[in-house]
Structures are given as structure tokens and as C-alpha cells.
Amino acid sequence: MDKKSAKGYLYLLPSMIIMICFTIYPLIRAIVMSFLGDYSIINGSYKSIGFDNYKALFADPDFAMSLKNTTIYVVCVVPVSIMLSLIIAVLINSCKKTKALFQTIYFLPYVTSVIAIGIVWRWMFNSNYGLINFMLGLIGIEPIQWLNLPQYAMPALIIFAIWKSMAFNILIFLAGLQTIPEDLYRAARIDSTPKFRVFTKITVPQLAPMIVYSSVIGMIGAFKVYNEVFSLFQGKAGPANKAMTIVYYIYDKFYNSYKYGVAAAGSVVLFIIILIFTRVQLRVTGGNKK
Amino acid sequence: MKLKKFGAGVLAMAMAASMMVGCGETAPATTEAPAETPATEAPATTEATTEAAATEEAPAAEAKSIEATEITFWHAMNGNLETVLTQITDEFNANNEYGIKVTLVNQGAYGDLQTKLQASAAADALPDLAQAYNNWLTPYIDKVVKLDDFVATDFDNWDDIVSAYRDECSEFGFIHAVPYNKSTYVLFYNKTMFDELGIEVPQTWADVEAAAKTVMDSKNIAFIGYDDLAGAVEASLHQNGSDYVDATGALFNDEKGLETCEYLSNLYNNGYARLVGEDGYFSNVLSNQMIASYIGSSAGVSYIKAEGWDLGVAPIPGNVAKAANMAGTNIVMFSQDSNKQLAAWEYLKYITSTDAVVEWAVGTGYLPIRTSAYETDAYKAYMDENVCAKACYEQSKDFFFSPTFDASNDIRSTVPSTVEQLVYDKADAQKWLDTIVEAINAQY
Numbered sequence: 001m002d003k004k005s006a007k008g009y010l011y012l013l014p015s016m017i018i019m020i021c022f023t024i025y026p027l028i029r030a031i032v033m034s035f036l037g038d039y040s041i042i043n044g045s046y047k048s049i050g051f052d053n054y055k056a057l058f059a060d061p062d063f064a065m066s067l068k069n070t071t072i073y074v075v076c077v078v079p080v081s082i083m084l085s086l087i088i089a090v091l092i093n094s095c096k097k098t099k100a101l102f103q104t105i106y107f108l109p110y111v112t113s114v115i116a117i118g119i120v121w122r123w124m125f126n127s128n129y130g131l132i133n134f135m136l137g138l139i140g141i142e143p144i145q146w147l148n149l150p151q152y153a154m155p156a157l158i159i160f161a162i163w164k165s166m167a168f169n170i171l172i173f174l175a176g177l178q179t180i181p182e183d184l185y186r187a188a189r190i191d192s193t194p195k196f197r198v199f200t201k202i203t204v205p206q207l208a209p210m211i212v213y214s215s216v217i218g219m220i221g222a223f224k225v226y227n228e229v230f231s232l233f234q235g236k237a238g239p240a241n242k243a244m245t246i247v248y249y250i251y252d253k254f255y256n257s258y259k260y261g262v263a264a265a266g267s268v269v270l271f272i273i274i275l276i277f278t279r280v281q282l283r284v285t286g287g288n289k290k
Numbered sequence: 291m292k293l294k295k296f297g298a299g300v301l302a303m304a305m306a307a308s309m310m311v312g313c314g315e316t317a318p319a320t321t322e323a324p325a326e327t328p329a330t331e332a333p334a335t336t337e338a339t340t341e342a343a344a345t346e347e348a349p350a351a352e353a354k355s356i357e358a359t360e361i362t363f364w365h366a367m368n369g370n371l372e373t374v375l376t377q378i379t380d381e382f383n384a385n386n387e388y389g390i391k392v393t394l395v396n397q398g399a400y401g402d403l404q405t406k407l408q409a410s411a412a413a414d415a416l417p418d419l420a421q422a423y424n425n426w427l428t429p430y431i432d433k434v435v436k437l438d439d440f441v442a443t444d445f446d447n448w449d450d451i452v453s454a455y456r457d458e459c460s461e462f463g464f465i466h467a468v469p470y471n472k473s474t475y476v477l478f479y480n481k482t483m484f485d486e487l488g489i490e491v492p493q494t495w496a497d498v499e500a501a502a503k504t505v506m507d508s509k510n511i512a513f514i515g516y517d518d519l520a521g522a523v524e525a526s527l528h529q530n531g532s533d534y535v536d537a538t539g540a541l542f543n544d545e546k547g548l549e550t551c552e553y554l555s556n557l558y559n560n561g562y563a564r565l566v567g568e569d570g571y572f573s574n575v576l577s578n579q580m581i582a583s584y585i586g587s588s589a590g591v592s593y594i595k596a597e598g599w600d601l602g603v604a605p606i607p608g609n610v611a612k613a614a615n616m617a618g619t620n621i622v623m624f625s626q627d628s629n630k631q632l633a634a635w636e637y638l639k640y641i642t643s644t645d646a647v648v649e650w651a652v653g654t655g656y657l658p659i660r661t662s663a664y665e666t667d668a669y670k671a672y673m674d675e676n677v678c679a680k681a682c683y684e685q686s687k688d689f690f691f692s693p694t695f696d697a698s699n700d701i702r703s704t705v706p707s708t709v710e711q712l713v714y715d716k717a718d719a720q721k722w723l724d725t726i727v728e729a730i731n732a733q734y
Contacts, residue, residue, distance in 0.1 A: 040429060041408075041412045042411050042412055042429050042433070043432075122568065125568070126568055127568065145567075147568035148565070148568050149714065150710075150711070234570050235401070239565075239567065239710055239714070240707045240710040240711040240714060241707040241710075252703065255404070255405050257699050257703065258408075258429045
């Protein structure tokens, strides 16, 4: 190691120490914990070593439901959010005068607390007084019991989450739009290319790196969904727990049931799922070539 | 294995920190003590006093001398409750002869306190005193100080404490806590609506069904709701002379259990009872006159806004027997140092003395933990004006508490969602019984 890189490592040291203490070490501990049966976090005792926690985990219908819910959530929220964000970002970008204003408006959800937003959305979803049912009423749709009936728990959560996650994507796409060379658009204008073709042939390909980035970050975040559930359903996992997600399950097992090993096993499973999905995603989109 | 413990602590903290980001924003989750504590600084350094006291004498010795020290007390009392607690604590801090200073630390809501205690138990950093429910303590019950000797040698009449509270505080085979902010479930009802429809306050299940039919026929709204569904199942079973659960499993898979399920399922299937759903708590529903009555904690009375109607409060209806859920926490001691234990005990004695209990009860609406407090003129006068306090007192002989054992936390969290699903499915009584019994037994 030469002198120059030694200096570099020295600069890295503080953040490395923090990473090791609060990320790497807990990660390893969680993996170890997941193999210890009846593990007690209080005195470190355990009754067995093996796959008992994983067996309990996969035998638990609640975990199966949380896996299913989380998958539905990811599959719905991430693509829809990205598509809508892309359209909105292009619209905002096309009108130079109001750009700053709308940029701020659309970014507000990102800097607002999820809990506060949850309270507002709870009102919008209210079956009697809510804005959403009022608007649906205008087009002749009967009021929907969004937060009262199990079958609407996931749809309500997904709508809420799409709106919530758009703020960040719009910001990324707006930044990306600034980097597209003006020449390309000028050339398109000369050829009088239709607007839609400009969008699909110039804007989208040019924004590809941002879209990949947003989808990877968005997907990882979506797999870890917890705050949205907590705030929309007032600390519960929806009617009859029908909006239970993996992280909610882990949290519940850890803090309410004191099943530390099972919680750790759940977090390892989540870790593996995210790892696989991210690999697949990067391969499909070619994001790991560089 | 110091390192191991440290690791466990860090892990718990990290998990708490990363997962609680969202929740932290709702509650006033200040970890700082209220700024009002008087400036009576502990004179000697704690280090020195600890050393001295440790070698000096056993906790409950005759001639006691307590070195000045500081005691931390973690609680989850907010708003007015915190004000009253601070007031009582300030009185203690100013007047105790030993220079003991109790510092109150507000940990937010009960859930936050539970989480924080658990993480601190893992990190070996528990406070001297904390409010806690029995079922929080199972993982770290060996860190709780046994209070039997203190109670035996230095407490003004343990028998004066309401017997159900004494039983709850010795559930683990020793006295592990002193009761403090106790409440019970009562029936809150819309008195104006009852009068208008000529309904008497229901005493029995049959009364509930009859009244519910009247309300449904004329108002087309539900008659009753339960804030705590697990508590409702448990109380209803007791009211029907049946047991609920113990460390071996569900105890009601029989005729009495079926009768209980029949009562509950009929209420829901006929629309006589409803779930709280998006309204969160029934206090909101009752306030909006969308329901005629509900059963919930007496501590929730301040959330009911009776505008344009009168609130009535009554003991909860029974069937072959009366049974009323107890709620609210007790105070446990974790100090390992004997001087701190003595100091903390002084504080506990003070806040559970008859006068302080009356001050607390009148100020907050929590129930007195002492029989003698009920006899004081101050509390009698309070009961004359306060319908809720009166209803609580009337059913105080019917109190029961939920037993704590390994699976009890899982049962508490499983039963409500199971019942909700049964209500959505409009299941019959037999299905109720089978499903609930199965859900409970799956937790062992």
C-alpha cells in the first residue's frame, strides 16, 4: 500500500468504523441469531442450533401472507410510480415558467413525514367524508370502504405509496432531463418528429441510467415497506392484518412476540430476496456492465 | 461475555432506530426529562455513594440511611397525566429528607416505552424505575428487583392495596411491582339516545341484545363496540363462567365457550356490534353519535367529546357472572445498587401513599390503588361529580387481569385479527369457537 492510498483509507476510517459497528456487525449477528433456536437477546442464551427458526417462519401463514403482500406491493408500486413520475417530470420540464413552482410542489411529499402524510391520506380514504370517495361519487361509483375492509387494504396502501414515492423519482428524472443534449431535440424538430416518438426515442433512452437507478433504489425501498403501513393503518397492519408486510412481520416478531430468532430469520430471507432481485434487475437492464 | 451483550444491545438499538423512524414522529418522543425538575443537585458523586452503600447494609434493615442520589423513572404519561406526575414528583424531590432526586423521563407512548425497555434490557442499561405491563417483562424478569422484603418491612399496609392489583403485581411468584396508573374497561353510552329510546343501561347480555335491537330498528346504527377485541373475548368468557387461557392452551373449547361465541357472533352478524375500522378508537365513533355505546378503557374518557348529548358511564354488562378487564401499568424497579433501591423505594412509598394516590386519581382519572383512598372525602366528592369514576368503583370487585406466560403476547396480537376476520366472514358461533381456539393454540 503506497502512501497515497494509505491517506485515502485514513479518510475512510471514520465512516468504515460506523459502518462496521452499525451495519456489518448487526448483519452478521442477525444471520447468526437466525440459526439459534429460542434465542434470548437479553442474556444471549439459546436452546438449539439449526433451521428451527426458518421452519417456524415458513410454517407461519402470516409470513406467507406478508411475502405475498410485499411482492404485490413491489410489483405495483415501483413500475407505476416510475411511469407516472416520468410523464410528470417531462411535463414539468416542458413549461419553463412554472418549472420551479411545480418542482417544489412535487418534491414536498419527499420532505414531509410519512406519519403526517398518512394522517392526510387516512382522511382522503375515509369512507364517509373522504375526498377519494367523493370524487368516485361524481362519476357514479359507490363509496369504497378503503380502510375498513380487508380486500381494499392493499389497494389503499399501494395508491398511497405510489404517490409518496413519486417525489423522489420526479426529482431524479428532472435532473436527468437537464443532461440531455438540446441538439437531439433540435434535430427531431427539423425532421418534425411527432412528440410521442421524441419521448420514446430520445427522452426515455437518454434517461435510461436514471430509470435504472430509480427502479433499483425504489425496489429495495419497496421491499422494506413499513412506515407506510404503520401510518395508514394507525400502527396496525390493516383490517384483520391483511396489509402485513415482511418488515412489519419482522418488527412484530421482534418487539411484540419476543421471537428474536424468527425475526432474524425473516430479515435474512428479506435480505436474500432483495439481493436476488437486485442482481436480476441489474442484469436485465445491463446496469452492472460498467 | 461482555462483548456479546454489547453486541446484542447495539443490534437491538440499531433495529429500534431503523424501524422506529416512522413512529417517532407521532408521539412526543422526547428522551429528555421535563425541564422543570428543581435544581436540587445530588451533592455527593454517585460513584462514592454507591461504594459506601453497597458495603453498608441489606436493603430492608432497621436503621436506614440513604445517601443522596438520583433516580431515573421512565414513563409514558403524556399531556395532563405528565403534568400531574411531574407535580407529585416535584413534591417528593423538594420534601424528602435524604436529598433523593427523581428524574422523570417521558418515553412517548406505551409502545415506545416497551421497545425502549427491551432494548435497554439487552444493553444492560435499564432505568431505576419504569412503568410496565406484566407481559412486557417476560424476557427480562430476572432483571426486575424483588420487592417482597421492602413490602414486608417498610410499607404502609400492603393489604390496603386493592386485592386484584396485589395479585397482578405478584403474578410471577414474588412482588415485582407496585400498581400505579390503573384503569378498567367500562361501558360508555349516549345517555340522551338511551333516554330518547327508553333504553335502560344493560346489566346482562340479554339486555344488550334487546337494547341493540331497539337501536337498530329506530336509528339503524350499531349498539356496541369493543376497543380491545382480545379483551372482549376474554371478559365475555369470564362473564359466562368460563376460563380463557393459561400456559397450556385455550380453556374454553366447550359448551360455555360456544355460548360466548354465540353471543359475540350474533352481535356482529346482526349489525348490533361493529368494528372500529378507520375510526381508530370508539371514542371518535361515540362522539359522532354513530354508535350508541362502547366498551373501552376508563382512561379514554377524556377523548369522548359529548357535544349536544350527554355521556353516561356504567359497569360493563355480565351474564352468569360479572367480569371487568383491568388495564394500566405498574411500576417496576431495576436498580441493582442497594442505595438506589432504597431511594427508589422511598419514592414508590411516597407516590403510593393515600394522599398522593388521591391527588393522582383526582388529577388524572386513574383509579385509586388503595382502598383507603376510596374512603377519603376528597375522592368521594370526586366520585359524586364524576360518572366514570363511580362506574369504575362499582365494578371494582369484578376485576380480573390477563395472565402472562410465554405465549400470552402472541395470543394478544393474534386474537384481534382473528376476530376481525370472523366478523368480515360473518361466521357462525361454531366457526368462531373453532377458529379462535385454533389460533390461540397455534401460539404455543
